[in-house]
Amino acid sequence: MTSPQTGPAAVICGLGAVLPHRAVPNEELCAELDTTDEWIRTRTGIRERRIADAGVSTEDLAVAAATQALESSGTNDVHAVVLATTTPDHLMPATAPSVAARLGLTGVAAFDVAAVCTGFVYALAAAAGLITTQTARTVLVVGADRMSQLPAADDRTTRPLFADGAGAVVLRSGTATEPGALGPMVLGSDGAHRDLLIVPHGGHMKMQGPNLFRHAVDRMSAVTRQAVQLAGWRLADVDRIVPHQANARITAAVGRHLTIDADRRVQNIEYVGNTGAASIPLALAQASAGGTLRPGHRVCLTAFGAGLTWGATTVTWPDLKPAAHPHHDTAMERT
Numbered sequence: 001m002t003s004p005q006t007g008p009a010a011v012i013c014g015l016g017a018v019l020p021h022r023a024v025p026n027e028e029l030c031a032e033l034d035t036t037d038e039w040i041r042t043r044t045g046i047r048e049r050r051i052a053d054a055g056v057s058t059e060d061l062a063v064a065a066a067t068q069a070l071e072s073s074g075t076n077d078v079h080a081v082v083l084a085t086t087t088p089d090h091l092m093p094a095t096a097p098s099v100a101a102r103l104g105l106t107g108v109a110a111f112d113v114a115a116v117c118t119g120f121v122y123a124l125a126a127a128a129g130l131i132t133t134q135t136a137r138t139v140l141v142v143g144a145d146r147m148s149q150l151p152a153a154d155d156r157t158t159r160p161l162f163a164d165g166a167g168a169v170v171l172r173s174g175t176a177t178e179p180g181a182l183g184p185m186v187l188g189s190d191g192a193h194r195d196l197l198i199v200p201h202g203g204h205m206k207m208q209g210p211n212l213f214r215h216a217v218d219r220m221s222a223v224t225r226q227a228v229q230l231a232g233w234r235l236a237d238v239d240r241i242v243p244h245q246a247n248a249r250i251t252a253a254v255g256r257h258l259t260i261d262a263d264r265r266v267q268n269i270e271y272v273g274n275t276g277a278a279s280i281p282l283a284l285a286q287a288s289a290g291g292t293l294r295p296g297h298r299v300c301l302t303a304f305g306a307g308l309t310w311g312a313t314t315v316t317w318p319d320l321k322p323a324a325h326p327h328h329d330t331a332m333e334r335t
């Protein structure tokens with residue numbers, strides 16, 4: 001599905017992210033699972049991941065990241081909250097209204113988006129739609145997940161991959177030509193392959209790794225090409241690709257398909273693992289704070305997840321202010 005941009009555009013004007021304090025290195029998993037640090041590093045690119053304490057909810061992570069993003073944007077005048085998550089705190093209601101209420105935004109539109117690891121890109125598209133239809137002038141978009149709770153305790157294939165975190169952006173109404181304006185969106189799905197990565201009712205995550213790997217590489221490569229083309233760019237024009245951090249080998253394979261070398265690929269999976277819907281905004285926040293992502297860079301955000309789902313969009317990176325105050329909490333920290 002593609003959605004050409006008309007009328008006002010959605011412009012990124014704030015960014016924030018948080019991670020749980022507790023870092024779990026591969027060595028710690030090796031004590032519980034039949035695996036090795038070397039296997040995990042070479043097959044996935046992950047050295048350690050952050051795991052939320054039992055008392056920390058998806059809502060807590062989302063509120064902390066959103067607070068950072070709102071501070072960075074310099075506004076609290078938000079008219080909608082869109083939360084991408086695979087791990088809502090309740091089957092019903094959605095988590096977004098609670099997040100909005102905790103932020104003092106009672107009364108605004110608030111809903112969850114469930115597209116697993118593509119959730120953040122789907123949520124950007126939904127939020128951009130609210131802005132272009134003039135339903136809202138400013139929208140808070142959060143990706144927050146506690147993916148670590150989904151694998152079975154003894155599953156050596158999935159436990160090393162999945163982790164916890166949250167990231168958020170603030171979108172405001174603006175014009176398509178200004179820095180920060182989201183380009184055309186490309187979204188897709190294929191439910192025929194839902195069994196490749198699934199959490200059955202009352203059960204634990206089941207993953208067909210090698211098959212999922214192939215779909216991830218094919219879909220992320222294709223959707224990146226489409227989004228870049230719709231933006232009127234060539235792949236050679238892209239300064240940074242910010243892929244969902246599924247596996248370092250998937251990102252490298254996508255880079256090879258698109259001839260986008262490692263210098264142009266934002267990667268932070270080594271120390272955060274696969275954080276589901278939080279992955280892209282976390283990568284953006286860390287790359288922006290670390291100077292890998294700079295104002296004026298032509299950026300493509302590209303994602304793939306269970307469903308199957310996939311999506312991509314483009315943006316010329318804006319000059320954002322970091323949040324004034326680091327997040328102080330015993331359970332999590334600003335990235």
Ligand code: ACO
Nearest residue numbers: 035036039043117156157209210212213246247304305306
């Ligand atoms: N330690 C040691 N051995 C392991 C481990 C482990 N942690 N996990 C699996 N193995 C074993 C398997 O049991 C298998 O053994 P066998 O040959 O005796 O049966 C062997 O390693 C090879 O297993 P494969 O699954 O074929 O290994 P592969 O090289 O494909 O790597 C991996 C597995 C890392 C899961 C890979 O397939 C992958 O990354 N797939 C995509 C996963 C992914 O990205 N998921 C998320 C995407 S979507 C989203 O983000 C929601």
